[in-house]
Amino acid sequence: MDRPADLGEFLRTRRARMPPEETIPAGGSSRHSPGLRREEVARRAGLGLTHYIRLEEGRHHDAPPAVLEAIARVLRLDDGERAHLYRLAQPDEPVPDECTGQGVRHLMGGLKGMPAVALNHRHDVLYWNPLGHALLACHLDRDSPLSARHRPNLSRMLFLDRRTRALYPQWADEARRMASCLRLASADHPQDGRLAALIGELAESDAGFAALWSQPPVRTRAFGTRLFRHPLVGCMELAFENVEPPDEPGQQVLVFSAEPDTASEKALSRLAARSAWREEPLSQPPDR
Known part of the structure; x- marks a missing residue:
């Protein structure tokens, strides 16, 4: 599995499926691709555009859970998709050494x-x-x-x-x-x-x-x-x-x-x- 490429493809397909009526700019200008633009996802998620682009291009590793949660909310991911986003974005997440006393x-x-x-x-x-x-x-x-x-x-x-x-x-x-x-x-x-x-x-x-x-x-x-x-x-x-x-x-x-x-x-x-x-x-x- 090529996780960076898979993450980018996953985010792009989820952007593209957003309902068209939610993606038409206020001025009513035409769009050449369906779904949300990257800058729209970043803005709605409260992220910097460069930060989001790096994530979608697989150049940002170990994204914090708060960032992934914001993206999942904007893209309306269901539970399975949300979990898949975590697996792709945090492939090397350290496992805390929980133990009983x-x-x-x-x-x-x-x-x-x-x-x-x-x-x-x-x-x-x-x-x-x-x-x-x-x-x-x-x-x-x-x-x-x-x-x-x-x-x-x-x-x-x-x-x-x-x-x-x-x-x-x-x-x-x-x-x-x-x-x-x-x-x-x-x-x-x-x-x-x-x-x-x-x-x-x-x-x-x-x-x-x-x-x-x-x-x-x-x-x-x-x-x-x-x-x-x-x-x-x-x-x-x-x-x-x-x-x-x-x-x-x-x-x-x-x-x-x-x-x-x-x-x-x-x-x-x-x-x-x-x-x-x-x-x-x-x-x-x-x-x-």
């Missing part, structure tokens, strides 16, 4: 028999205890959350990872909940380019997500129950609760537990016995 990690490590996962507002996995990894992602490298650029994302896994889809017997309910969470996160963090890129990726890759995204968001409960069909230990019904660590704003710890003396508790205990940190990921049946 030492106290939170110690707390999660002490939750014996209870899966726990620390997340940010994008649902990036910042940390998980051994049983949290075993429950949600036993097919992934247990150390993957340690890589800021490649750490797992529960939203991406739910929609694009077939093994994660198979983990949820009531996947449609999970999908609606996740889409609603992302919609609310987008409203709370409108300048987050990485969140916009994630939403755009999901909208482009999964038609079901695109349909769910168009629905009004609903605040989800911070507790409840969730069904799992785990490839190693079978079906479980687990209670969950979202806890917000007071010293880690914007993060949440998702904790699961099973009712005592139930088949789910026995299944979770079997999984716990297999989930101690080891040199290789947990084994599971081969793909069919």
